[in-house]
Each structure stands twice: as structure tokens, then as C-alpha cells.
Amino acid sequence: MTAAAxxxxxxxxxxxxxxxxxxxxxxxxxxxxxADRMHAQRVGSVxxxxxxxxxxxLTERDLVRIVADxxxxxxxxxxxxxxxxxxAPDVEVTQAFARLAEHGYRHIPVVEExxxxxxxxMRDLMRLAQIQPADKLAHDVPRGLEGVVxxxxxxxxxxxxxxxxxxxxxxxxxxxxxxxIEDVWYLLFEGQLPDRAQRSAFDAEIRPLREIPADVKxxxxxxxxxxxxxxxxxxxxxxxxxxxxxxxxQPSLDVGASELRRQALRVCAAVPSLLCAxxxxxRGQSIIDPNPDLPHSANYLYMMLGExxxxxxxxxxxxxxxxxxxxxxxxxxxxxxxxxxxGADLAAAVIxxxxxxxxxxxxxxxxxxxxxxxxxxxxxxxxxxxxxxxERGDRLMGFGHRVYKTDDPRNVMxxxxxxxxxxxxxxxxxxxxxxxxxILAELKPDRKLYANVEFYAGVVMDACGVPRExxxxxxxxxxxxxxxxxxxxxxxxxxxxxxxxxxxxxxxPQPVPPPA
Ligand SMILES: CC(C)(COP(=O)(O)OP(=O)(O)OC[C@H]1O[C@@H](n2cnc3c(N)ncnc32)[C@H](O)[C@@H]1OP(=O)(O)O)[C@@H](O)C(=O)NCCC(=O)NCCS
Numbered sequence: 001m002t003a004a005a006x007x008x009x010x011x012x013x014x015x016x017x018x019x020x021x022x023x024x025x026x027x028x029x030x031x032x033x034x035a036d037r038m039h040a041q042r043v044g045s046v047x048x049x050x051x052x053x054x055x056x057x058l059t060e061r062d063l064v065r066i067v068a069d070x071x072x073x074x075x076x077x078x079x080x081x082x083x084x085x086x087x088a089p090d091v092e093v094t095q096a097f098a099r100l101a102e103h104g105y106r107h108i109p110v111v112e113e114x115x116x117x118x119x120x121x122m123r124d125l126m127r128l129a130q131i132q133p134a135d136k137l138a139h140d141v142p143r144g145l146e147g148v149v150x151x152x153x154x155x156x157x158x159x160x161x162x163x164x165x166x167x168x169x170x171x172x173x174x175x176x177x178x179x180x181i182e183d184v185w186y187l188l189f190e191g192q193l194p195d196r197a198q199r200s201a202f203d204a205e206i207r208p209l210r211e212i213p214a215d216v217k218x219x220x221x222x223x224x225x226x227x228x229x230x231x232x233x234x235x236x237x238x239x240x241x242x243x244x245x246x247x248x249x250q251p252s253l254d255v256g257a258s259e260l261r262r263q264a265l266r267v268c269a270a271v272p273s274l275l276c277a278x279x280x281x282x283r284g285q286s287i288i289d290p291n292p293d294l295p296h297s298a299n300y301l302y303m304m305l306g307e308x309x310x311x312x313x314x315x316x317x318x319x320x321x322x323x324x325x326x327x328x329x330x331x332x333x334x335x336x337x338x339x340x341x342x343g344a345d346l347a348a349a350v351i352x353x354x355x356x357x358x359x360x361x362x363x364x365x366x367x368x369x370x371x372x373x374x375x376x377x378x379x380x381x382x383x384x385x386x387x388x389x390x391e392r393g394d395r396l397m398g399f400g401h402r403v404y405k406t407d408d409p410r411n412v413m414x415x416x417x418x419x420x421x422x423x424x425x426x427x428x429x430x431x432x433x434x435x436x437x438x439i440l441a442e443l444k445p446d447r448k449l450y451a452n453v454e455f456y457a458g459v460v461m462d463a464c465g466v467p468r469e470x471x472x473x474x475x476x477x478x479x480x481x482x483x484x485x486x487x488x489x490x491x492x493x494x495x496x497x498x499x500x501x502x503x504x505x506x507x508x509p510q511p512v513p514p515p516a
Contacts, residue, residue, distance in 0.1 A: 013090050017128060018110045018118030022109065022118050023043045025046040028075055028077065031062075035063055035066075045107035045119065048080045052116055053114050054116045056082045057080060057084040058081075062079050087100065097140075144402070153329075154168070172410075173409050177319070181321050182202060185296075186199070188325065188481060211289070213246055220239065220278060223242075224278060228282065232279045232473045233476060236278065237354050237355060240354065241348075243274070244267075244346065244347020252343055252487070257488070264484035272477040275474075279470055296318070301466070316420075317474065320417070320460055324478045325478050331362050332354070336353040337486050338352070341495065350487075357476055367469070370468065372385075373432055378428065383435055396440070398455030401450070405448040407450050411450070411453055415456050421463045423463035429456065
């Protein structure tokens with residue numbers, strides 16, 4: 001069996017790249033016989049035919065299901081996908097790919113006048129479609145890259161329709177309900193939860209790394225003086241830059257995996273200290289050094305507020321932090337990976353992540369969500385306020401999500417944390433959440449908009465004493481763990497991320513006019 005040779009110089013068609021003759025089976029054969037033929041011919045599928053007409057397809061994925069079911073003697077008809085989609089041989093590769101990509105098929109029968117003449121694999125279509133000029137492809141890429149898979153990862157994933165996300169192999173919410181942030185941090189870095197000895201070794205490794213290097217610490221008052229009203233997250237960008245330079249970070253391209261891991265841990269441990277120091281200086285208070293006797297989240301509140309927090313408050317913030325460490329290929333994580341893909345140093349990638357997170361459509365929403373709850377004030381005012389926002393075309397902060405089309409599991413967990421803490425704004429928040437979801441369903445009926453993680457984030461942090469300007473910085477202080485794990489993964493198997501755009505301006509080349 002051969003791949004058809006290219007015969008024309010123009011855009012390639014399915015007929016030119018398909019494999020032919022196709023390997024076939026009949027519906028009444030056993031799957032064992034069909035599997036034998038797939039193995040012998042080294043193909044990933046057989047097209048099931050009635051005469052020369054395709055009536056089904058059996059793929060290696062079906063074989064896996066069959067083996068799991070231990071029914072190798074069953075007939076092909078029982079396991080095949082009936083009436084498979086097919087493609088004509090004269091269709092251009094790019095068009096075929098665009099039309100079939102969203103279905104998740106791997107092999108497509110090529111059919112001419114109802115007769116099977118070949119098979120084409122989605123992998124071949126994809127490979128060839130991607131070397132076409134960008135203008136042939138751009139219309140196929142959804143705006144905002146929604147749903148586009150850009151990498152493989154072993155770190156975690158989000159399943160939007162199920163309302164589920166995970167870190168490594170564990171449900172992230174289960175981790176947030178039962179584990180410390182140090183355990184989850186270890187899981188993300190090492191790929192497994194720590195045992196007792198690993199936990200104490202990791203604690204011993206990270207606690208000293210919370211200290212801000214002396215030269216960076218000395219520069220902080222000057223940085224705050226230069227921009228006294230700046231958001232703490234904006235000052236964090238500046239200080240992470242300084243931290244990386246002062247610690248001598250080199251381009252990730254030139255740094256080995258263990259050095260990059262060391263840098264990652266250093267930045268993750270130092271970011272909370274930097275944020276608390278900056279925020280205190282902005283409030284005219286003195287910096288509080290990290291307390292090596294406190295676990296991560298309690299120490300964070302201690303450095304921020306100057307008092308050892310209650311276990312309830314420390315746990316509330318810890319659960320929020322665990323739940324926000326990672327979340328698929330969100331905008332800031334993607335940004336950090338893009339920067340790492342250039343070989344730039346780890347600090348540059350983290351600074352990019354901070355910049356992306358600061359936007360109100362990503363991490364900048366929790367203080368705005370709490371502002372909304374405050375502006376509403378009492379339940380009687382909720383309806384009019386919420387309707388007005390949506391009707392004038394604005395967004396309700398803390399609602400909607402690119403991936404979740406059902407309840408955001410982080411929001412559900414944080415609502416229960418807010419209940420446990422008896423958060424002062426809880427009653428109004430619950431009413432606002434319920435009415436906002438109903439009003440959004442009424443005014444945006446096709447959109448499936450629910451409260452997201454940011455909605456109760458502010459309520460929980462407010463209940464734990466975190467000042468409003470530190471809401472998004474607290475998000476950054478946990479998400480930095482996620483960013484750096486992604487940076488390590490990207491650097492370990494790197495290829496420059498460099499997509500294309502479709503040019504839609506005036507047609508070039510036009511003569512360059514002489515200067516006026
Ligand atoms: C998170 C968010 C950016 C996702 O955006 P997205 O997937 O690109 O969704 P879109 O921007 O395509 O919006 C789809 C539709 O839903 C509407 N919509 C989405 N979120 C909305 C919200 N919070 N309030 C009102 N309408 C909203 C949009 O106006 C749009 O409606 P239209 O098609 O009639 O114009 C968006 O839901 C949002 O802006 N939410 C508010 C900010 C926020 O809470 N961010 C934190 C995210 S964790």
C-alpha cells in the first residue's frame with residue numbers, strides 16, 4: 001500500500017495524499033480477523049465495506065475498547081462506527097482538515113461516486129494543512145484561540161462541560177479540601193504527593209527561599225517611592241525583574257533542568273514576600289520578614305498583616321491558593337510558556353505571566369466582584385443593578401468563563417469556605433450570585449454564564465483580613481507555582497511558539513511614497 005504521489009503544483013488534494021488501495025473488512029468478519037489485517041498491513045484503521053461502498057470504520061481506538069471488553073470474537077459490525085464521514089479525492093487538504101478537525105477522527109475514508117478508493121489520516125491532513133500560507137488557515141482558527149490545542153502537558157487540565165479540573169492525576173478540589181499548599185506544590189513539581197520524609201525535606205528546602213535577597217530588599221522603598229499609588233502587582237513585575245537579575249538568572253536555553261528548578265522554587269517562595277513587603281511599604285508600614293516557623297499560607301498573612309493569623313483564616317487563604325495554582329492553558333500560563341519558548345530567563349516568563357494575570361478579564365476581577373457586591377449593598381437593590389450592567393452591555397465581574405459552561409468548581413468550593421468562615425458579605429453575595437445567574441440566563445440565553453472563581457475569592461479573602469488591593473496579588477502568589485511548573489515543562493521539551501496571523505490590511509506591495 002502506498003501514499004498517492006503528488007501530480008500537480010497547486011494546492012494539494014486529498015486524492016494526492018491518501019493511502020491506496022484502502023485496507024478493508026466486512027461487517028460479518030470477527031474483529032480478531034480485522035485486527036490481524038490492520039497489524040499485517042501496518043494501518044491504524046480498516047474501512048468496513050459492502051461491496052465497494054463504505055458502511056463503517058474500525059480503528060485502533062476501537063481495538064483498545066474491544067481488548068478492554070475481552071470480546072475479540074465479536075463481529076466487526078458490533079464495534080465499528082457505522083456510516084463514517086468521508087471525503088472526496090478532489091477536496092483540498094486544507095479544506096478537508098478544516099471540515100473534519102473538530103470531530104476527533106483519525107482516519108477518513110476517501111470516496112468517489114459512493115466507492116471507497118482510499119484512506120487519509122488526519123495527521124497527514126494536519127501536517128500538510130499547516131504548511132499552507134496563513135491566509136488559507138486563518139479563518140479556521142477560532143477567535144481567542146478558543147478550544148485550540150497548542151501543547152501536550154502532564155501538569156493538569158480543565159473539563160469545561162463537566163465542571164472539573166485536575167492537577168496531575170488528582171481532582172484539584174479534593175487536593176484543596178484535604179492537603180496543604182506545600183503538598184500540592186510538591187505534587188506539581190515532582191509529579192507525586194510527598195510522603196512524610198519528602199514533606200519535611202521540601203519544607204526545609206523552601207522555607208529559607210522566602211527571604212528577599214538583601215540588595216533587592218534595600219531597593220524596595222525606592223521603587224515604592226517612585227510609584228506610590230501603583231497596584232502592588234505592577235510593582236511586583238518590577239521587583240521580579242530585579243530579583244532575577246540580582247540572582248543572576250541566565251536564559252533558560254542555557255540553563256540545565258536542575259538549575260531551572262532551583263530558580264523556579266526561589267521565585268515561588270520569594271513572590272509572596274515581595275508582595276507583602278511592597279504592600280506594607282505602600283501603606284507606610286515596615287517590612288515584616290518571613291517567619292520560618294509558619295507554613296506557607298499562614299506566613300503569607302503574617303508578612304502582610306503583621307500578626308500570626310487564626311488557623312481558620314490561614315486555612316481559608318490556603319484553600320483559595322491551592323485552588324488557583326493552575327488551570328489549564330489560561331492566558332497567563334500560555335504567556336509564560338511562550339516567553340520560555342524563546343529561551344528567555346525564568347524571571348522574564350514569570351513577569352509576562354504577571355502582566356497577563358493583571359487584566360480584569362483574567363485575574364483582575366476579584367476586587368471588582370467585591371466592589372459590585374458592595375455597590376449593590378442590600379438584596380433589594382440587586383436586580384436593578386445587575387440588569388442595568390448587563391443591559392448596557394457591560395460585564396458582571398466574577399461571572400462567565402472561557403472554558404466552564406457550568407458551575408466553576410473553584411467557586412463552589414470557595415462558597416463553602418465563605419460559609420465556614422461566616423464571611424460578613426456572604427448573604428448579599430449568595431443572593432447576588434443567584435440573581436446574576438438568572439438574569440444572565442434571561443438576557444444572554446445562549447451563553448451559559450455562571451459565577452467563576454473570582455466571585456467568592458474576594459468574599460473569602462475579605463473575611464480573612466486581606467486588603468482589597470492584595471486580592472489579585474494573592475492570586476499571583478499561588479499561580480506563580482503553576483507558571484513555573486509550566487516553564488519547566490516547556491523548557492524540558494522546547495520548540496519556539498510562533499504562530500501566524502492573517503493579513504487583512506491594504507494589499508501590498510504598494511510603492512513607498514517619498515517623505516513629505
Ligand atoms: C471570563 C471571560 C473573559 C470569558 O470570555 P469569553 O469566553 O471570551 O466570552 P466572550 O467574551 O466571547 O463572551 C460571550 C458572550 O457572553 C457575554 N458575557 C461573558 N461574560 C459575561 C459577563 N461576566 N457579564 C455579562 N456578559 C458576559 C459576552 O458579552 C458575550 O455576549 P455577546 O455574544 O452577546 O456579545 C468573560 O466571561 C468575562 O469577561 N467575565 C468577566 C470578567 C471575569 O470575571 N474574569 C475572571 C475570569 S476567571
